[in-house]
Amino acid sequence: MKLDELDQKILNCLQENARISNAELAEEVGLSASPCWRRVRALEDAGVVRKYAAIVEPKVIGLPxxxxxxxxxxxxxxxxxxxxxxxxxxxxxxxxxxxxxxxxxxxxxxxxxxxxxxxxxxxxxxxxxxxxxxxxxxxxxxxxxxxxxxxxxxxxx
The missing domain is CATH 3.30.70.920 (Lrp/AsnC effector binding domain/regulation of amino acid metabolism (RAM) domain)
Incomplete structure (x- = not known):
């Protein structure tokens, strides 16, 4: 999959905040909601975005x-x-x-x-x-x- 500047912006945003809404993501990268959603789906389908996760602080949960x-x-x-x-x-x-x-x-x-x-x-x-x-x-x-x-x-x- 050939990635362009918009894909890079989307990936940067998702890496910083995987819980961002599609509307917020679209606004952040300069797209309307539907094309943004399609690009995110294409990145997921191509395996570029493997999964979404919460990052838990190990020390807080007793794993220091x-x-x-x-x-x-x-x-x-x-x-x-x-x-x-x-x-x-x-x-x-x-x-x-x-x-x-x-x-x-x-x-x-x-x-x-x-x-x-x-x-x-x-x-x-x-x-x-x-x-x-x-x-x-x-x-x-x-x-x-x-x-x-x-x-x-x-x-x-």
């Missing part, structure tokens, strides 16, 4: 601990990778999981209420996944920056 976990597997073959990914897919504390290049195979971001909850996650879940050769944990001391809006300036380059 962010742990970045590097995992190394014994072998980097397809079935081992798939088994590892499947084992983590339904773990609620795993917020992000990336297959990596470099020194380790996966990087996870895990959110937990405290050190004991992280220890339980490691001992009862992570270490029980077959094929793990190594686990290294780094605890975030402070969140310096967190964004949910993707940069869109390159779309029109």
């Amino acid at each position: 601990v962010n742990v970045f976990v590097s995992v190394t597997l014994e072998k980097q073959v397809e079935d081992w990778l798939e088994r590892f990914e499947a084992a983590l897919r339904d773990r609620p504390e795993v917020m992000e999981c990336y297959l990596m290049t470099g020194e380790f195979d996966y990087l996870l971001r895990v959110v937990v209420p405290d050190l004991q909850a992280y220890e339980k996650f490691v001992l009862e879940h992570l270490t029980r996944i077959p094929g793990i050769a190594g686990i290294k944990s780094s605890f975030a001391l402070k969140q310096v920056q967190y964004k949910t809006s993707l940069p869109l300036g390159h779309l029109l380059s």
